[in-house]
Amino acid sequence: MDFxxxxxxxxxxxxxxxxxxxGGSRMAENTLQAMKEAAASFxxxxxxxxxxxxxAAELTGNEAAYFTNGAEGALLLCASICIAEDSEYYYRKxxxxxGTKREFIVMRAQRNAYDAALxxxxxxxxxxxxxxxxxxxxxxxxxxxxxxxxxxxxxxxYQRGSLPLENVIAIAKKYKVPxxxxxxxxxxxxxxxxxxxxxxxxxxxxxxGKTLCGPQDSGVIFGTKQxxxxxxxxxxxxxxxxxxxxxxxxxxxxxxxxxxNYVLQDEEKRECELREILNRISEKIVKTEQEIxxxxxxxxxxxxxxxxxxxxxxxxxxxxxxxxxxxxxxxYIGEDRINNAVxxxxxxLHKEEADVxxxxxxxxxxxx
Numbered sequence: 001m002d003f004x005x006x007x008x009x010x011x012x013x014x015x016x017x018x019x020x021x022x023g024g025s026r027m028a029e030n031t032l033q034a035m036k037e038a039a040a041s042f043x044x045x046x047x048x049x050x051x052x053x054x055x056a057a058e059l060t061g062n063e064a065a066y067f068t069n070g071a072e073g074a075l076l077l078c079a080s081i082c083i084a085e086d087s088e089y090y091y092r093k094x095x096x097x098x099g100t101k102r103e104f105i106v107m108r109a110q111r112n113a114y115d116a117a118l119x120x121x122x123x124x125x126x127x128x129x130x131x132x133x134x135x136x137x138x139x140x141x142x143x144x145x146x147x148x149x150x151x152x153x154x155x156x157x158y159q160r161g162s163l164p165l166e167n168v169i170a171i172a173k174k175y176k177v178p179x180x181x182x183x184x185x186x187x188x189x190x191x192x193x194x195x196x197x198x199x200x201x202x203x204x205x206x207x208x209g210k211t212l213c214g215p216q217d218s219g220v221i222f223g224t225k226q227x228x229x230x231x232x233x234x235x236x237x238x239x240x241x242x243x244x245x246x247x248x249x250x251x252x253x254x255x256x257x258x259x260x261n262y263v264l265q266d267e268e269k270r271e272c273e274l275r276e277i278l279n280r281i282s283e284k285i286v287k288t289e290q291e292i293x294x295x296x297x298x299x300x301x302x303x304x305x306x307x308x309x310x311x312x313x314x315x316x317x318x319x320x321x322x323x324x325x326x327x328x329x330x331x332y333i334g335e336d337r338i339n340n341a342v343x344x345x346x347x348x349l350h351k352e353e354a355d356v357x358x359x360x361x362x363x364x365x366x367x368x
Contacts, residue, residue: 014348015357016332017301018185024209024216025348031214031257038253045237048249052256053228056220059263061194064228066235067252068219071184071207073245075117075151078180078203078221079104080241081230082148083121091234094241095122101148107134109161110153114182121241123148134163136171143175154183154196156303169200178202178227184219187211188270188305190263193222203227208251211304211347214258218251271306277346277354278309284358285311290365292317300345301334310336310343317365325364331357 004011018025027035049067056065068074083102084091104118105126118125126147128138139150150172152165165181172179181196184207196204201223208218221231236246275296282294291314296307313319322342323335334343344357 010330013331013353013357015344015346015353016334017345018210018347020209020216022332024207025211025213027213027215027254027258028261031254031261034257035215035250035254038249043249045247045249046232048252049232049235049247052252053232056256056259057222059259060222062197062222064223064225066221066223066228066231067208067247067255068205068221068235069217069245069247069251070209071182071205071219072114072117073242073247074205074219074221075114075180075182076120076245077231077235077242078205078227079118079121079123079149079151081227081234082178082180083123084230084234086230088234091240095120097122101146103144103146104148105139105142105150107152107158107162109134110151110155110158112153112158114153114184115151118151129161129163132161134161136163136167139163139168139171140174143172143177147175147177149178149180149202151180151182152201154181154186156299157301165196165201166199173200181205185210185300185302186304187262188267190265190267193263197222197224208255208258211306212255212258212262214255215251218247218255220255220259274346275307277349277351278307278344280351280354281344281358281361282309284355284362285365288362288365290314290317292365297343306345306347308334308343308345310341311361312339312341313365315340322361322364325367326357326360329360331360333357333361 014022053065080094103124103126105128106115107129108127109129109131126142128134128142150168152168169179179201181201181204183196183204186192203221203223206220208214208220209216236243293312295310297310298307300306319335319337319340319342326333
């Protein structure tokens with residue numbers, strides 16, 4: 001009897017994606033072992049942050065790095081240190097605003113649930129542009145003595161209506177305003193681990209619990225030494241607003257090991273493995289002779305570089321009913337209700353699970 005069964009918790013097969021609500025992703029054995037070893041001894045957490053941050057920066061080609069308890073915790077920390085600047089007094093007073101800088105500029109086209117982390121820090125969000133377009137003069141005209149930073153959410157979901165990142169960075173640097181990039185789910189490709197910092201972003205955030213396959217409650221900030229030093233100075237275990245998002249020694253050990261695994265893996269080989277899983281599923285679906293169209297889409301839900309299998313259904317089938325059928329069989333799959341389609345992400349699937357998903361999906365299609 002495993003942990004879930006013993007405690008009355010229902011496990012599912014995740015053929016949807018690395019979403020938080022499902023638990024993110026699977027950790028490798030060496031990641032779990034690193035966490036176990038870290039838990040066995042006590043350390044100075046700040047010294048661990050500094051040492052692993054240096055190694056993570058070297059590993060990924062960045063100037064500096066800092067481990068957090070997730071991407072949103074990282075966003076809170078980045079916002080807080082921008083407001084506090086270099087003042088411990090200001091930092092300790094957050095979310096009460098002290099000092100002059102409290103505004104973060106965010107494009108309307110990029111507004112989302114995650115920018116709430118900015119507000120938690122005590123910041124004011126200055127929205128520019130509209131859903132269809134943002135002009136450079138709107139960004140430049142919004143920068144003033146109260147501006148603490150510009151926040152950019154990297155995702156294909158927000159491309160329409162957004163300024164290109166390089167334009168944002170150029171304008172922000174002109175006025176010496178830091179740029180924070182939330183790239184939480186922007187992997188693969190692994191070159192993205194340094195692409196945004198190489199473009200000139202001051203701080204770039206990645207989730208540790210998605211494609212990196214680290215602990216779900218982990219994240220990492222890559223950035224310049226100036227800003228990462230402030231993360232180290234003000235972040236947990238120091239007292240202040242960001243102590244609520246402290247990172248454990250186990251999470252740091254797990255994420256660093258997962259980061260090593262990710263950087264060292266053969267991306268072409270990994271992509272072939274993912275395609276093989278999707279091919280196993282599609283071959284079984286084709287044999288049902290159902291009136292559906294299968295298509296491999298060459299990117300993840302926010303523009304990541306990996307394949308997904310879309311099944312476009314006939315009028316006699318309903319994507320909502322198919323998803324419900326699989327959910328009852330303890331399988332999560334994705335749904336594109338507008339196009340009456342369901343889709344499968346191979347990221348979290350073993351081959352044996354792929355066969356189960358294919359068999360149950362075929363039953364669902366035939367039942368319709």
